[in-house]
Amino acid sequence: MPATDFLRTRFMPHLWCPGCGHGTVLGALLRAVERMALDRSSVVMVSGIGCSSRIEGYVDFHTLHTLHGRALAFATGVKLARPELTILVPMGDGDALAIGGNHFIHAARRNIDLTAIIMNNLTYGMTGGQSSPMSGFGELATTAPYGNPDAPFDAVQLATGAGATFVARSTTYHVQELSRILEQAIRHKGFSVVEILSQCPTYYGRKNNKGEAVEMLKWYRDTTIPVSAAGDTDGKIRIGVFVDVDKPEYTASYAAMEAAAAQGQEGRGGR
Amino acid sequence: MAKKTSADVRFLQGNEVCAEAAIYAGLRFFAGYPITPSTEIAERLSERLPKIGGRFIQMEDEIGSLCAVIGASLTGAKAMTATSGPGFSLMQEAVGFAVMAEIPCVIIDVQRGGPSTGLPTRAAQGDVMQARWGTHGDHAIIALTASNHQDLFRIVVDAFNFSEVFRSPVVLLLDEVIGHMREKVRVPAPGEIELTERLTTSVPRGVDYHPYFPREDGRLPMSDFGGVHRYNVTGLVHDMWGFPSDRPDVTNDLVHHLVNKIENRAEFLLRYREYHLDDADTVLVSYGSSARSALHIMENRRSVGMKIGLLELQTLWPFPEELVRHKCRGARCIIVVEMNMGQIVREVKAAVDNPQRVFLANRVDGTMITPNDIKNVMRIIEGKGV
Numbered sequence: 106m107p108a109t110d111f112l113r114t115r116f117m118p119h120l121w122c123p124g125c126g127h128g129t130v131l132g133a134l135l136r137a138v139e140r141m142a143l144d145r146s147s148v149v150m151v152s153g154i155g156c157s158s159r160i161e162g163y164v165d166f167h168t169l170h171t172l173h174g175r176a177l178a179f180a181t182g183v184k185l186a187r188p189e190l191t192i193l194v195p196m197g198d199g200d201a202l203a204i205g206g207n208h209f210i211h212a213a214r215r216n217i218d219l220t221a222i223i224m225n226n227l228t229y230g231m232t233g234g235q236s237s238p239m240s241g242f243g244e245l246a247t248t249a250p251y252g253n254p255d256a257p258f259d260a261v262q263l264a265t266g267a268g269a270t271f272v273a274r275s276t277t278y279h280v281q282e283l284s285r286i287l288e289q290a291i292r293h294k295g296f297s298v299v300e301i302l303s304q305c306p307t308y309y310g311r312k313n314n315k316g317e318a319v320e321m322l323k324w325y326r327d328t329t330i331p332v333s334a335a336g337d338t339d340g341k342i343r344i345g346v347f348v349d350v351d352k353p354e355y356t357a358s359y360a361a362m363e364a365a366a367a368q369g370q371e372g373r374g375g376r
Numbered sequence: 377m378a379k380k381t382s383a384d385v386r387f388l389q390g391n392e393v394c395a396e397a398a399i400y401a402g403l404r405f406f407a408g409y410p411i412t413p414s415t416e417i418a419e420r421l422s423e424r425l426p427k428i429g430g431r432f433i434q435m436e437d438e439i440g441s442l443c444a445v446i447g448a449s450l451t452g453a454k455a456m457t458a459t460s461g462p463g464f465s466l467m468q469e470a471v472g473f474a475v476m477a478e479i480p481c482v483i484i485d486v487q488r489g490g491p492s493t494g495l496p497t498r499a500a501q502g503d504v505m506q507a508r509w510g511t512h513g514d515h516a517i518i519a520l521t522a523s524n525h526q527d528l529f530r531i532v533v534d535a536f537n538f539s540e541v542f543r544s545p546v547v548l549l550l551d552e553v554i555g556h557m558r559e560k561v562r563v564p565a566p567g568e569i570e571l572t573e574r575l576t577t578s579v580p581r582g583v584d585y586h587p588y589f590p591r592e593d594g595r596l597p598m599s600d601f602g603g604v605h606r607y608n609v610t611g612l613v614h615d616m617w618g619f620p621s622d623r624p625d626v627t628n629d630l631v632h633h634l635v636n637k638i639e640n641r642a643e644f645l646l647r648y649r650e651y652h653l654d655d656a657d658t659v660l661v662s663y664g665s666s667a668r669s670a671l672h673i674m675e676n677r678r679s680v681g682m683k684i685g686l687l688e689l690q691t692l693w694p695f696p697e698e699l700v701r702h703k704c705r706g707a708r709c710i711i712v713v714e715m716n717m718g719q720i721v722r723e724v725k726a727a728v729d730n731p732q733r734v735f736l737a738n739r740v741d742g743t744m745i746t747p748n749d750i751k752n753v754m755r756i757i758e759g760k761g762v
Contacts, residue, residue, distance in 0.1 A: 115617075116619055145606060146602065146603065146604055146606060149601055149602070151447070162608060162619060162620065165606055167450075167602065167606050167607070168607070169450065169601075169610075170608065170610035170612065170620075171443065171611065172439075172443065172469055172470060172473055175439065175440065175470070178435065178436075178440035178441075178443035179444065179446060179447040181433065181435070181440075181443075181444050181447065182405070182407060182443065182444030182445060182446065182447025182448040182449075183448065183450065183451055183601060185431050185433055185448065186404075186431060186448035186451040186452075186453045186455075187601065189602075190451075190601070190602050207437060207440070208440055211436040211440075359426075362426060363426045363429065366427045367426070367428075367429075
């Protein structure tokens with residue numbers, strides 16, 4: 106099935122600005138799903154609120170557009186009720202890591218089999234370019250006119266520390282690698298996190314003199330370095346797969362507990 | 377001697393009744409966060425649900441709990457959460473999502489003293505208006521309550537049934553007294569109370585399914601996530617596909633639908649008890665644990681010849697205006713008994729023909745209102761002093 110068959114073209118044109126990176130993420134994701142030959146009816150996409158989260162409207166899966174920051178909590182309910190379904194959770198950087206930070210670390214702690222996709226454009230695009238917890242010190246935003254006074258999260262370290270068992274970072278410049286990483290993340294049994302640097306030339310780029318989309322993609326090319334590269338990063342951002350380990354997955358552990366509880370009931374003859 | 381089949385009679389806490397009745401109603405998914413005085417509901421379900429193939433999860437907070445419940449409900453599972461005032465406040469954004477996206481779910485709020493952390497272990501009925509208007513925007517809501525454990529069992533099942541019929545969150549407003557009190561309850565036999573199951577679409581695979589296109593009877597058949605129909609669910613204003621729209625006609629139709637589907641069926645949703653209203657010139661109106669004290673003083677005053685009756689409301693929202701107007705017609709004196717500064721009394725005043733005859737007997741010190749408190753209010757109304 107070609108990747109375009111996973112699109113709901115009825116609801117296009119999409120609402121993203123010219124030059125936005127989110128369409129590139131959508132393309133990379135659908136090519137991963139295409140290679141995996143997933144049945145559309147076995148996939149649920151659960152998103153939050155923001156530019157990124159509107160991605161779910163355009164894909165022909167079961168799609169749930171939820172509340173700002175709460176996508177992982179909704180997704181946890183879907184997954185625990187129907188563990189056999191594949192759950193994709195695209196979120197923005199503010200969505201996942203500011204208002205949704207608590208759900209993010211707890212989904213990681215549980216190691217529940219969800220694929221969290223953080224489309225990090227370093228800003229709140231839908232509301233017009235405010236600073237996000239990923240913007241970085243000194244960056245300009247409509248709510249940081251004198252330069253942002255607070256430091257950003259490192260999403261990879263945060264996810265790793267919280268217990269995610271697959272953690273990766275990529276960019277919309279490295280689109281082939283991005284698609285392969287997304288496939289790995291979906292195949293991984295456990296909580297997987299893929300942080301994707303996705304350009305916002307309209308707000309973040311313009312405020313911070315990063316140029317148009319092409320310049321921003323070149324910026325991703327020139328300021329990143331593979332995780333496997335030896336030595337000092339020279340201030341560059343490492344990309345690639347940081348964590349890929351096997352640990353007990355939440356719904357599998359739940360199933361084992363459920364089986365034990367059911368046997369216990371027989372042993373005691375019920376209540 | 378042949379063994380006699382006996383009724384399943386138990387001595388349970390109100391919170392335990394909630395758990396048992398929810399399972400009776402078909403509960404298969406619970407997500408919650410510990411909070412006094414509701415915690416026993418989560419504790420009991422954490423033990424019970426895994427044994428029957430159900431799912432229990434302790435989430436990281438209350439809004440996450442209701443979000444997980446909504447996610448599970450979309451897969452076809454009957455789902456519930458339980459909390460108290462502060463947790464109910466935190467949940468409100470997700471309540472609105474369930475209203476807007478029309479996802480069946482049940483929310484139990486075992487009320488305690490407030491505002492804020494308030495009195496965690498004490499009784500109050502201060503969340504009546506939070507249940508009605510806690511989430512933002514125009515909407516209707518269903519909220520039920522009960523004053524004794526036998527009624528509570530039935531009301532919990534009603535809550536699940538209503539959530540399915542109306543594709544709506546249903547709030548069960550208990551209070552600390554009902555939640556923690558132990559009382560005899562006869563557990564109904566399977567099938568004794570009729571259960572409303574999820575109405576699923578008959579649209580076959582390959583044919584367009586419109587998740588928000590009502591049938592002639594107003595109900596919206598659902599399709600489980602993971603099933604053959606793939607559709608969109610959103611908290612945005614949406615069209616019959618579930619796809620976002622900001623068209624004025626679509627918006628207007630949706631808001632009217634969300635309100636009218638409940639307000640127009642108030643009679644169907646009506647649950648109440650009445651005692652000696654036929655000849656009553658003094659009518660007590662009460663609900664939840666307050667109704668126990670109201671019932672006590674009514675019986676006491678009846679025994680000395682006073683013409684007094686009690687209207688006990690079990691459906692609080694949509695407020696049963698017609699019932700209250702009808703039952704209070706002819707009463708010289710209407711006393712609303714509740715444990716707050718006056719929430720249902722406002723609705724009663726708005727409903728009756730003579731609002732100047734409506735009085736409030738209340739208590740807000742964390743202590744259950746007593747029959748004597750109500751008697752004192754009656755003496756003041758009669759000009760006798762306390």
